[in-house]
Amino acid sequence: MRSAPRSLLAAICCAIALASPATAARLSAAQHAETLAIWKKMVSIPTVQGRGQMPVMADYVADLLRKGGFAVEDVIVEGSGDATTVAARYRGTGKTGKPILLSGHMDVVEARASDWTRDPFTPVEENGYLYGRGVLDMKFGNAVMVFTLLKLKQEGFRPSRDIILLLSGDEETEMLTTQRLAKQYGVAELLLNADGGGGLLDPQGKPVAFYVQGAEKTYADFEVTITNPGGHSSRPHADNAIYDLALAIDRIAAYQFPAQTNELTKAYWSATGKLVGGKLGNAMQAFAANPDDKAALATLRAEPEYVGITGTTCVATMLSGGHALNALPQKASVSVNCRIFPGVSIESVKAKLTEVIANPKATITTLGAPVASDASPLRPDLMKALRKGVDLSFPGLPIIPQMSAGATDSLYFRALGIPSYGVIGMFIKPEDDFSHGLNERAPIASIDPALLLMRSLLLDLAK
Template sequence: MRRTIVAGLLASLAFPVLAQTPTDPWHAQGRELLADLIAIPTVTHRTEEVKRSVTYLKGRFEKAGINDVIVKDHDGTQSMIVRWKAAGKPKKKPLLLLGHLDVVEALPTDWSRDPFKLIEEGGYFYGRGAIDMKNGVAAITNTILRLKAEGYKPKRDIIIFFSGDEETSGNGAKRATTEWRSLIDAEYALNADAGGGAKLKGGPMLGFGLQTSEKMYQSFSFEARNPGGHSSRPRPDNAIYDLSDALKRLQAHRFEPMLNDTTRAYFQFRQKGEKGALGDAMRRWLANPADGAAADIVEADPTEVGSTRTRCVATRLEGGHADNALPQLAKATVNCRIFPGVEAKAVMADLQKLAGDKVTVSYIDTATPSPPSPLRPDVVKAYTDQVHKRFPGVDIVPQMSAGATDGLFFRSVGIPVYGVDGAWIVVPDDERAHGRDERIPVEAYYGNLDHWYGLVKAVTG
C-alpha cells in the first residue's frame, strides 16, 4: 500500500525543477536492479516468485561482502533481514530500513505493456512495482552496495528488512516485530514505502511528504437479531429496520476532530495555499482545536477526507434468509480508520452507543495500534537536506496516511517509522500504484538512488 503524495500538495506553492542527467555507474547498477526485480512477478499468490526475489537480493548482498543475510521462510512466503555491522563498537542503536518485495497482481491483458518487464519509454520506467515499491527496494539495495564498495564504515548497524506479504497479510512485519524482534531491533526505521514528492505536468514541484503516522485499520460487525416469523404477519420490530436505523445514525455521525504534530504541521502548510473558505476553516481550527465546526468543513473537502479524525463507514451488508420470512439476522461490516493514538475499544464504545440496544457491535479483526512517530529533528533534517539537494527550497510536509504499510507494526512496538522515499511523480497522471501501466519518471528514479545514498550516509556517519 502506498500513497505517495498528500493530495493537498496540489494546492500549494510553485518552485522550479532542476534537470538531472543520469550518467554515473551507480545509476546504471540501480537500473539493473530495478529491471531484475520487476522481471520477477512477486504477486500475492505466486510465493515462489517472492523466494526468487529474496534469493536474487541475497546473492547481490553477499557478492558485495555483506554476508549477514537471514532468510525467513514463513506463511508460505519469505522475508529477509540483512545486517551490516558498524565499524567498532557503536554508540547508537541500529538503523532499520524497510521495504516490501511483493506487488499487487497485474494482468498482461489489462496493461498496454508487459507488466513484468522494465520498459523505458517517454521519460518513464514502466512495470509492476515501478512505484510500489521495487523502486524503493532497489534504492535501498543500491545504496548499501555502493557504500560498501566505497569502503564506507557505518557508525551504527544498518539492518534491512524486506517483507514478502505487505500487500496482503503483513505477517512478515508482524513476526519481525514479535518473534524476530532481536534481529530487527533499532532506534528507528526509514520506510521506502511512503513519503515522496508530487509535481504538476510541465509545472512546478509541489512538495515532498515525510510520513510519520498511519491510521489504524479496524473493522466492526453490526448485528441485529430478531425472532422472525412469517412475512404475511410483520412484527413491529425487524432486524433489517433495526440495522438500517443504526447505519443511518452512523452515516450522520462525525467523530471528535483531532490534531497531532504531523497533521498540525501539515495543515499549517496547507492553509498557506488556501485563500478561500477552506483555508479560513483550517486557520480557525488551527487557532482553536476545539472548533469542531471548522474541522467539519475541512473534513468535508475531498482532498482532506479522513485527515481530521477517525472515520467509519459501512462496507458490507447481509440479512434475511427467505423472500417470505421476517429476517432473523441483519448484519453489516463497518470499516474504521482510527486516528493514531485512539484506542479501538473507545471507538467500539462510541459505535455501540450510536447503534443502540437493538444492534450488537463487535470486533471483526484485531487492529494493530499505530502511535504517530515523533518528528525527530535529525530525521527531518536529513530528509530535507537530501530533497533540497535536488529541489532547493521545496516544501517538506509531515504526512499521516489514511491507509497503512508494514510501518504500523514497527510503530506499534515502539520503533518510530519515517516514510522518507525521495521519488516523485506527476500528479495525477502517475498515481498508478496497484493500477494499470504503473510507472515512475526516469529522472525521479535516478534522483531517488542519490537521495537514499545521501540519507543513509547522513544518519549512520
C-alpha cells in the same frame, strides 16, 4: 501500498514551484545506470502472490549484497514461498546504540498481461518513464536502498550503528512476514520505509513539496448484528430486526467522531493550507491553529480527500438481513469500516459505536485482529537529515509531514514503539500514480534525487 500525495495537487490551483528545478547535486552516470539495472531486474521478477517468485527475488538481492561485500551470515533469507524475507545487516562500529531499519516489500499486486498495453513484467523505458508492475510500489524503493548500501560498502563507510535492510514478502496481502520481521528486529532506533512519502511534481514537472509519512490510521472492521425471534410475515409487529438495524445505521451515519490533530497533522494542515490557498487553504490553516474551529472543520469534512485527516471515521460498508420473503427477519447485520486516528484505541471506538447505536439488542463484534498504530514523533534529527537530503536536489522545497489512510509495513514497527517514516525520493505527478493499477509507470529521473536522499539520510543518521 504507496501513499502518493495525489490529492493535494488536485486542490492546488496555482502552486508556485518553490524550489529551483535545477538539481543542485548530480550523480555519476554509472550510479544512475546501475540503479536502473537493479530496478529493471527486480521488475522482471513477477513477485505476485502465488507465483512462487519471492525466493527468486530474495536470492537476487542476497546475492547482490554478498557480492558487494556483505558477510554471508549477515544476509539472511528466511521462510519459503510467498513468506520469504530478506534481512541484511550492515554492521556498524557499535559506537552508538540501536540499529536503523530500512523497510521494503518484495511483493507486488497482480497484473494481467492481457489487460496491460505492455507486458507488466518486462520493464520498458519510454519517454522518461519505466513501465512495469511494481515500478512504483515498490521496486524503485528496493533498488534505491540496495544500491545505496552497496555503494556505501564499496566506499568503506562504517556506520556508527547497524543498518538493517528488511524486505517482506506479503505486504500487499497478509503481512505475516512483516509481523515476523517486526518480532525478530523489533528493537531499533527508527525505521525508514521506502514505501511511503515522496515528492510531488506540478503538471509542468516542477517539484512542489516532499512528504514524509509519519503516521497511518488504524484499520478496523466491526459488525453490528440484531437478532429477533422472527415469525410469520402475515403477523407483523414493530419489533423487527431490519427496522432496528436501519435505526442503528441512521445513528451511525449521523454521528461524527470528534476533531483531532497531532503534531504531524498540524504541520500537514498548516503547510498544505499555504500551498492550496483560497477557502480550503484558509480552513486548513484555521484548523491547524484551532481544532475546535467548527466552520473550518465543516469545510474539511466536506472534502473526501481530507475528511480522514480530521479524526476517526466509521462508515457502513456491507449489509445483510432476513432469510425468506415471507418471514419476519431473525437477523440483520451491517459491517462498519473504521479508520481510527492514531492514539485512539480500537476498543474505545467500539464502545462509542455501542453508545451511539443505543440498542441493547445490538451486538457489536470486531472482525479480524486489527492492530493500532500510533503516530511517530517528528524527531528533530530525522527532520534535519531530511532537510539536508532533499536540499541536495531541490533546495528549500517544503517538507510536509503526512498521515496515510492505508497501511504499510511501518504499522507493525510503530506498534512496537519504533518511530517509522516513509521517505522515498520518488518525485511524481499525481496523474502518474498508477500503483496497484494498469500500466504502472515511474519517472526514471527520480533515481538521482532518491539516491542522494537515501545516502544522505544514512550518512547523517548513522554517522
